[in-house]
Amino acid sequence: MTTVNRDQLLASAKDYADRALKSYTNEDSKAALTDAAVSLEHLSKAALCNINPALLVDLRKGNLDHLLHLIGEGGRASAGSIAFTVSGAEAIERVKQVVSGIIVPQEQITKLIRLRNGVLHVGTFQQQESHQLLAAYLRLSKRLFAELGVAEADVWGEHQDVVDSVISETLDEVQRDVRRRIAKARRDVEKLRAKIPERQRPFLTARLQSEALTKLPRSTIQGLHSVMTTCPSCGDEGASSLGHVELTAVAEVGTDNFEQLWAMIVEFFVCGVCDLHLQGRDELDAAELLTFIEMPDYEPDFDDYIDDDDSWTID
Numbered sequence: 001m002t003t004v005n006r007d008q009l010l011a012s013a014k015d016y017a018d019r020a021l022k023s024y025t026n027e028d029s030k031a032a033l034t035d036a037a038v039s040l041e042h043l044s045k046a047a048l049c050n051i052n053p054a055l056l057v058d059l060r061k062g063n064l065d066h067l068l069h070l071i072g073e074g075g076r077a078s079a080g081s082i083a084f085t086v087s088g089a090e091a092i093e094r095v096k097q098v099v100s101g102i103i104v105p106q107e108q109i110t111k112l113i114r115l116r117n118g119v120l121h122v123g124t125f126q127q128q129e130s131h132q133l134l135a136a137y138l139r140l141s142k143r144l145f146a147e148l149g150v151a152e153a154d155v156w157g158e159h160q161d162v163v164d165s166v167i168s169e170t171l172d173e174v175q176r177d178v179r180r181r182i183a184k185a186r187r188d189v190e191k192l193r194a195k196i197p198e199r200q201r202p203f204l205t206a207r208l209q210s211e212a213l214t215k216l217p218r219s220t221i222q223g224l225h226s227v228m229t230t231c232p233s234c235g236d237e238g239a240s241s242l243g244h245v246e247l248t249a250v251a252e253v254g255t256d257n258f259e260q261l262w263a264m265i266v267e268f269f270v271c272g273v274c275d276l277h278l279q280g281r282d283e284l285d286a287a288e289l290l291t292f293i294e295m296p297d298y299e300p301d302f303d304d305y306i307d308d309d310d311s312w313t314i315d
Contacts, residue, residue: 004056004085009046010148013039014155017141020134021159024166029130036137037116040109041088043144044095050148055094056085089113099147100246103267105280108136128173135170138163139282171282178278178286185233185274192273205273209238212272225264227295231271232287239271241289245298262298266291 016039023031048055086094092113096104112133142163145155156163196204213226224242231239243266269278269289278284284291 004045004049004053006046006049006148009042009049010150013043013046013141014150015039016042017155018157018159020137021156021162024134025159025162033112033130033133033137034116036134037088037112040112040137040141041091041116043141043148044088044091045085047095047099047144047147048091051098055098056091058086058090088116095144099144101265102140102143102147103265103281104140105136105282107279108133109140112137131166132170132173135166138167171286174282175286178283181276182233182287185271185276189234189274205236206238208272209236209240210272212270212275213240216268216270221268224267225295225298227264227293229269229289231274231276232289233276234271234274236271236273239269239273239276241266241293242268242270243293245295245300262295262300264293264295266293 016035020032020035020039023029023035045056085091089110092104092109096102115133141155142152145152152160152163193201213221221242223244225245226240226242228237229239229241230237241264243264245262245264247260248263266284266289267279269276269284269287271277278287278289281291
């Protein structure tokens with residue numbers, strides 16, 4: 001009989017994190033990124049297991065034995081059977097859906113997982129990109145370890161200064177990249193406006209903003225809400241911030257009281273006029289855009305929800 005539990009997965013995630021950071025300090029990018037990917041896979045699975053071990057079952061395999069092992073009923077499974085769990089990529093996708101407030105830097109994390117699986121080779125990355133992949137892993141891991149109630153000192157130990165340095169340096173790189181993209185978008189839109197008669201600009205900008213949302217992949221924006229936002233590049237007020245709307249508790253100023261309100265946790269920004277696209281907390285912060293937007297007038301459609309122990313979840 002085989003078992004998979006939160007503590008096993010968490011211990012493994014911490015062990016591979018330690019290996020990754022030791023390799024990083026030894027300037028072995030291949031080992032550092034490969035071990036970081038394994039750590040993130042096990043950490044994501046620990047987060048799922050912490051909610052319910054059944055979240056680890058690979059639905060495509062359709063084998064009841066796998067589920068029995070995962071829920072602690074391995075004694076009822078077929079003799080000689082073992083537990084199969086979802087892939088690392090699928091585990092991260094599930095974490096995005098079931099763990100509130102998680103924002104995954106999709107491009108970097110996808111590359112990290114593909115590198116671990118042998119689809120990509122670390123030799124194809126510049127040093128700066130390897131640095132960014134490790135930083136993306138560290139930021140997401142910090143959030144997941146916190147979700148599991150593990151103190152940073154218990155995770156990073158002697159590596160704490162290295163972790164802080166990698167994240168800080170990479171944030172500077174993100175800021176430089178975002179500023180470069182904003183400047184380019186501003187130049188491009190100025191060229192575009194010079195070609196358009198002034199009386200036609202309002203109609204064209206409104207059409208471009210509308211089309212920008214329709215061009216986004218459905219899998220990316222499904223279930224997201226949008227709020228009109230002023231673009232930090234071109235200044236158009238019809239750009240969009242997109243994210244998940246959640247019921248949150250906010251402290252009342254000057255008191256110990258909390259009030260519940262609906263707020264949007266922003267994940268993406270899109271401007272159809274200057275074609276500026278931003279994703280994730282780091283890029284949004286670098287552009288000085290809001291990542292938490294209160295929505296006092298938001299009215300959820302409770303027909304799309306089910307009540308489960310006084311909490312609301314998407315059905």
